[in-house]
Amino acid sequence: METKLKDMGLPKSIANVFAARNITTAKEALSLTEFELMQLLDVGLADVASAVARISEIACPPYQTVLSLLEQRIQKETHGGHLPTRLKGLDKALCGGIPFGVLTELVGPAGIGKTQFCMKLSLLASLPEAYGGLNGRVIYIDVESKLSSRRIIEIGAESLPEIFHIKGMAQEMAGRILVLRPSSLLELTESLQQIKVSIFQHQVKLLVIDSMAAAVSRDYGHAAPRQHPLGWHISFIKSLAESSRIPVVVTNQVRSQSRDEACQYAFQEQSKRKASEAPAGYDSHLVAALGIHWAHAVTIRLVLEAKSGQRFIKLAKSPISPPIAFPFTITSSGISLLNDDGQELKGTEISTIQYQGFHKDIFL
Amino acid sequence: MEVGRLPISASQRGKLISAGYTTLSSLSSLSPSDLARDLNIPDGEAVEILKVASLTNRLDKPDGSHAIVNGAQTAWDMLHEEQLFPRLTTSCADMDGILGGGINCKEVTEIGGVPGIGKTQLGIQLAVNVQIPVDYGGLGGKAIYIDTEGSFMVERALQIAEACVVDMSEYNDLLRKGNRSCQVKVQPNDILENIFYFRICSYTEQMALINYLDKFISEHKDVKIVIVDSVTFHFRQDFEDLALRTRLLSGMALKLMNLARNYNLAVVIFNQVTTKYIEGSFQLALALGDSWSHSCTNRVILYWNGDERYAYIDKSPSLRSASAPFAVTSKGIRNSASNSWPSGISIENTSPRSSSIRSG
Missing domain, CATH: 3.40.50.300 (P-loop containing nucleotide triphosphate hydrolases)
Known part of the structure; x- marks a missing residue:
């Protein structure tokens, strides 16, 4: 279900480095900070930053305007x-x-x-x-x-x-x-x-x-x-x-x-x-x-x-x-x-x- | 060892150290070609290292003047800038009152409350209100709505948008005596079109989107609010590694804060409520733990006080802690009808700090 990093069109060199370190999914890559990635992959900040930006862009779902959502619901769905x-x-x-x-x-x-x-x-x-x-x-x-x-x-x-x-x-x-x-x-x-x-x-x-x-x-x-x-x-x-x-x-x-059930906040x-x-x-x-x-x-x-x-x-x-x-x-x-x-x-x-x-x- | 702190790759750091460059000052007077020769690396790489080193060096020695330190700003300038930007109204005058006029741009505001108190409704209201044109005292911007829970209701967004348009035309009639030339041009459908809705189904997507927002907003500069409803959901399910959770959350908070500052927009994060054992009894507290509570600039708690909904400023560097009633009506968030106080009432005994210490 999850997109593999190798299908994300990263630059060849950096894609290989990710693969070599066994980071194959967006989940794994994004669970690390940029600094940790630099340590682990042994590449510079600029490369890591652009790779993370690329991975993020692909892993993140597309947006819809609320208007298009509304139109979809009205047109396509029963009642x-x-x-x-x-x-x-x-x-x-x-x-x-x-x-x-x-x-x-x-x-x-x-x-x-x-x-x-x-x-x-x-x-x-x-x-x-x-x-x-x-x-x-x-x-x-x-x-x-x-x-x-x-x-x-x-x-x-x-x-x-x-x-x-x-x-x-x-x-x-x-x-x-x-x-x-x-x-x-x-x-x-x-x-x-x-x-x-x-x-x-x-x-x-x-x-x-x-x-x-x-x-x-x-x-x-x-x-x-x-x-x-x-x-x-x-x-x-x-x-x-x-x-x-x-x-x-x-x-x-x-x-x-x-x-003793909680129904209040401390400040209350x-x-x-x-x-x-x-x-x-x-x-x-x-x-x-x-x-x-x-x-x-x-x-x-x-x-x-x-x-x-x-x-x-x-x-x-x-x-x-x-x-x-x-x-x-x-x-x-x-x-x-x-x-x-x-x-x-x-x-x-x-x-x-x-x-x-x-x-x-x-x-x- | 100073070079140990430089944000460069491990092998570059190793080369620097083995060539004897351990302090930042030893790098400061070096030319790129010298460094390239000493470390046996390409010139381009050496330039990058020096750039990083000089940036770090400058950050280490603030001189107190904004002309010298890159990116600094005097408090006076900040005040001036703050006054320039209108605040984002919640459509409830009392709540605006305790918030100092509304939700502040450039800041991250966290809002929490029990199920059914009106968090999602407030989120939709803000996504609509951010589009009130500048002529009407609004921000005239667009909204990003990040829905992690699937609780966003389009029908409700339409209702609130319609009510907002009605309110604007009433305001128009009042102010301009129904001058035809300045009739409200905004239609409810336009409002809905300007809400960018992201449906997030896992925490990976959530992390990815927060990273991607920077690019998205630089392409959609008129976005003036980012709403995350809620930050909690995916981080509360199936998360065993709590250290990782804390790290991801604080990274996310930092990125949102940067977005708010860089693009001059408001960030509103919704949080769920959990029960917590404090001083011998169970109490309600916002979820995600104590280290998360440091992440947001402002924290507002929505709660039931007797028969009314109230908002309470739990934490804010600039506002005194106070609470104000609000109501959820068919038009959206509005002033509480039975309320007779002109502005928020303050709660005695609570300084802005006291609540955060109690829960800590």
Whole structure:
């Protein structure tokens, strides 16, 4: 994948010196300072500088103007690069739906409806474009074995009767959803590597991982899932989303926040002592199971929560819209919003995850 | 041994030493041909060595006057120059207030904060604002946006650019009473066209691009801001050799600083947040460790204070540490609506230095 130095059109003499010192890739050459290179290669500053400049120019990717990016997205991609969720308010806030090429995360307590939402999205992505779908396959990595094929068909038949009553349609749509059930993080890793290849061959239009937190905690115990170095997975999934330009939806669990949890900077503590407002009670607060490192990696975070018996879906992190919460319910036709206007959120409301007065029997 | 410090190749250094040239002064009165003969090297090479030696020699002996030392500048001249260049507004008057008028050109500013606080949005806002024409008090430049995370959203850039154009025409109406001849000529699409977007997928690419920027900017002289969003991402994944990481990062910071100075542009680097164990409790701190925190001239932290977003000057050689609220609206970064303070409020007990010592 990486360009070899010998293909970069360096002057013959210096290219040979690099080769003789076993520096064959841009990565190796650029990991050394110019001074170190001079030592190692035994050549002067001018030669090293021009060689490094040449290597850098070739190794660095070309630029695009943002305008050309925008035009590309609008012209080439289905629905302008979005997977519509068919939840009107949410689609509007997200400029058309779940965006292609980035990670969208669903966080929420158990039983709130994350998997329901994932199943609905899978179904939508598999629909023909004329019906608002992406007309492609879906890869569903079902870590917790929660996906119910019966439920998918039910959601389809209830919410899209006009399509699902066409004979053979249910079979075709459900046939496009490929479910993987990795039993360990290692297996998940292997599947991801395989997927990278098959996305291009098989018209895969959506990748769902339900849930990332379960995949991690299963191997490392619930004690410290946030400490686990997810580094490789983060960059791999991100680059997968980006190179194939498909939406990637990942779910995350919650855990209760411990008291010594970091939520302030060193400089804030001093001012806090003076501040009159008492720190909010942390007892009932939930936080996302995967920590801050992971949170930086997701582009859009949707929090599903319950407040005094009502479920809400809120846009907790999104570069394209203000923080908004929509009340929703789960019916036989899947997840649906109670109103499409939403309520704008402020401050701490945005990032907290509530779970109050919520009874499962509402749903069952 | 003075010649040991010269930036020349090892074999040249060996030849110099074996020929008895160990001090810089021994080289100072030498002619190239003499040196070439003594070391048994081509004339051209000897000229290069002498050039390097005289440059090093001059740097070693500053005389205090800019006429004598190459490349020096008096503080007075610097002040004068600083006043000449307008600062880059963040579109939030309060944040501009604590920044002394906006982001400064010729400096590297690091901005960090928790996920979702608005780092990428601020980056897009700055990439748009740098294009505000000089007539409107802007810089009239172009922007380079280096996206290492893939979090740049074109739709959002369009929204912010549209809002910026609206603001400019309102300003125009106010100032010139809608004089037709000076209508805003800038269109949102022009703004998007002037943002050069680089998508970086590995740290090798990141290093390569930073090296290449020098050439790129010399070909695109009207670039007035370089935004790196974020510097952290590739250096946080799969990096086992921490010594190498520190070295690469400090090299990169140095190159960015040189770019800022040489081309008179603003460099804004975004950083992620990590948790750190300080004085018996976990606290938030910017990522990449302590040696990195020395690399940038200014450091701004975006954080939640109750229900509002705040920006805090954590480190700056010229600004007092202060914090100011800001808001992320559909138009982009703006003043916080509920804010009634005319300018930033200062936090007691914090001198510019105190925070960096605490975290060190």
